[in-house]
Amino acid sequence: MVDLTNLARVGFRGTDSAEFLLSKGYHLPETPNHATLQDDGSMVARLSQTEYLLLGSLRDAGTRVSDLEAHWQLSEQANYLLPRQDSHAWLLLTGEHCAAVMAKLCGVDLRDGNFTQGAVAQTSAARINVIVINTHTTALPSFHILCDRASVSYFWDAVLDAMLEFGGKPAGIQALLD
Template sequence: MNSLTAEAFKERSPLYAKHQDASLVALADTVAVARYSKAAENMQLARCALVDLSNLPRVCFRGTDTADFLHSKGYDLPETPNRANAQDDGSMVARLSQTEYLVLGSLRDAGTRVADLEAQWQLSEQANYLLPRQDSHAWLLLTGEHCAAVMAKLCGVDLRNGNFTQGAVAQTSAARINVIVINNHATALPSFHILCDRASASYFWDAVLDAMLEFGGKPAGIAVLLD
């Protein structure tokens, strides 16, 4: 039985009820799933797995001065919309439009850098406006060699690697809800970051798991990603 429980924390994933049988691990001031089984999940992640990253910090900023603001904080920004740049610390910046940027936290620091970025923002004369995303979007990570085939069952956009290249961003519909999909193939592990409406997270989680069954897909935790 877990010594940690999601209910003990003020902040918890909208999917915490799906993780009752999983082993949990502390993640800053909240928790995340470490693993679903006692065995290491390396092979599962390489084949087909779904990871809940909803407790990692994420935030958006929008405005004509947003690029300058993020540059001043040391972030490397995409040159065009619908592209994402991985950062040296494991975080990621996705450019959603000419002036809107989504910043995703890193597991390496439990998202502390991004959480501090949001906490320290202040309204000023700069045209740079905070758009909180922690309570509006759930965040999933779909991993493995079958990523594109899984998404083909749910989404009309061709997300195969030849078309949807590393760092590409798709703002589209999957399983009939709006999603943001980011190709995270920067590492040896093929993966898509997927953000969806937080209120629809439970439905979308089940829809993705159903699409994964053909490929032996299962939920997994973050333990292997931290190694």
């Protein structure tokens, strides 16, 4: 498990949000509860018909996403900024047993056959609300998990406890760059 909370993330909601993001060069998922990996390593998750969550890339330390947030301006366009840096912590759970780890915490079946690459689940894990995104972009399964930032210490401990059975442990961001 790696803590990615220091990377940029932001949301947009409104009937014109898709048009806004397309104009900024983002590729969008066609349906809600799906995510699309961008060419630069960032990600766009579609949470509803008109709400999107953008996650920054390690490649540019989240600069593209943070710049988009910093330069957003209210206009006549129905596209509203949803800051997520202070509200959501961001963890990456990876390894061959990540679905089994999450099964100990969450009632949603996150195994490969049911939770495919690019799928998004907005659910509860360890009794708190989470957003789980199956990225599986590496040789091992990978789940990006966003939770309430005020609860991240509790959630971190709950995930670590669930990982013990499988020999899991926390890692630093450097593990993703090697």
